[in-house]
Amino acid sequence: MIDLKIRDYLNFVFYYAGDNVDLPALVNKFLRAPIEKQKGRNGIRIVNTDDGQLVCRKYVHGGLLRAITGDFFLTAKRAINELEILLYLKSKGFPVVHPYGVLVHGGSLTKKLHILTVYAENTTDLVDVLRISPTRERLRLIQRLAKLFWALEALSVYHPDLHLSNVLVTRNRGLLFLDFDKACRKTVTKRDMENMFWRLNRFAEKCELNGRLRISPRDKELFLRTYARLSGYDFRLLMANKLERKRLTSKIGWFIESLLYGGAK
Incomplete structure (x- = not known):
């Protein structure tokens, strides 16, 4: 557990682990920053501060009932959990965006x-x-x-919703991970890794369906072969045997979401 600092201002609470923050100024700039709706599922804010530009992502409930549950939460647990995981991974040298804090607004x-x-x-x-x-x-x-997926396993971080849009490429061709919502620290089992690979495959096939990107069988083979060389566990035959059933399940889910929301990720 990472000890976080807590500050409050009006009906805002800020959780962070770095240097002291001018919370009134941060809140003011947060409220004035426009939402860039074309980025992410629900848009992001770019907040300009004395510490540089910050990316602000709002949490929303997922699933088929997200239109009802929306963006209201009873506690800050979900956001604090992601902040703690980002801080943990950064302390271990895993390439993640630099975490700044969690801003909670409400009563x-x-x-x-x-x-x-x-x-x-x-x-x-x-x-x-x-x-x-x-x-x-x-x-x-x-x-x-593939090597970084294996590194997450070695660091005991399970991320059931990790996909290609959660990863950036740096100028020197390194990879940088930016979203650990719903991730947790635990002993990562082979079943957990299989679930992560299916989530990655589901996103890749959705990209192909939308004409955004095609991940070839050769690409997938290389990914799983690289992971197998590092971990000693080869998922290729297991996943090949389940592929058609998984595709059918995904298509049903995409169809339902398209009816409700006009698309799915």
Whole structure:
């Protein structure tokens, strides 16, 4: 457990682990920052502060009932958990965006949660880089991604919703992870890793369906082979046997979400 500092101002509470923060100034700039709706599922705010640019992401409930549950939470636990995981991974040298803090807005009954991270300059979405990269560079990135999935397992972090849009590519072609919502620290089992790989595959196939990116069987083979070499556990036969059933389940889910919300991730 990481000891977090807590400050409050009006109906805002701020959780953080770094140097002291001018919370009134931060809240004022947060409220004035526009929402960039084209980024992420629910948009983000870019907040300009004396510490540089911050990316502010609001939490919303997922699932088919998200239109009802919306962005109201009873506690700040979900956001604080992600902040603690980001701080833990950064302390272990795992490449994540720099965590700044959690800003909670609301009263005792319902709250709106936001996580703030330092804006990562000179980075590009992994999906976009994979789409335009020549074959050799593309394969190198896929190998790096597999190695970092294995590193998460070694660090006892399970992330059931990790996909390609959670990863940035830096100027020197390193990878940087930016979203650990719903992740947790635990002993990561082989079943957990299988679940993470299916989530990654589901996102990749959705990208192909939308014409955004095609991940070839060769790419997937390289990813799983690289992980197998590091971990000693080969998922290729197991996943090949389950592939058609998983695809059918995903298509049913995408169809239902398209009826309710016009799309799915």
